[in-house]
Amino acid sequence: MSKWTFVTNHALVLSHIHRHPLITARELSLEIGITERAIRRIIADLEAEGYIVKTKEGRRVRYIINGHLPMRHRTQKGKRVKDLLRFLAYSKNSRERK
Secondary structure (H helix, E strand, O other): OOOOOOOOHHHHHHHHHHHOOOOOHHHHHHHHOOOHHHHHHHHHHHHHOOOEEEEEEOOEEEEEEEOOOEOOOHHHOOOEHHHHHHHOOOOOOOOOEO
16 A cells, blocks of 8 residues: 655645744654655745745754745635644644734
8 A cells, every 4th residue: 555645745844843943854854754855855945935934043943934925736825824734733822923
């Protein structure tokens, strides 16, 4: 039986960052089950499009989600990233920008 999921790796990374804004790429890799290199590419994608902002806190990086940005697929017109995160039943007490 093939392994597949309903949620993309980009959405998984975003949702984990939402719950754990100080999570490292290594921790994300172990949690999601993809390589650290793939995690770094996804983070770069999300940052390049403005979906996340990285800020430095000492030696760590804090991720802030721009929840007001739109979903990317044409079938999701009018939906925002925070709608996805809410759908995935994650806490609204995140550090997302409204």
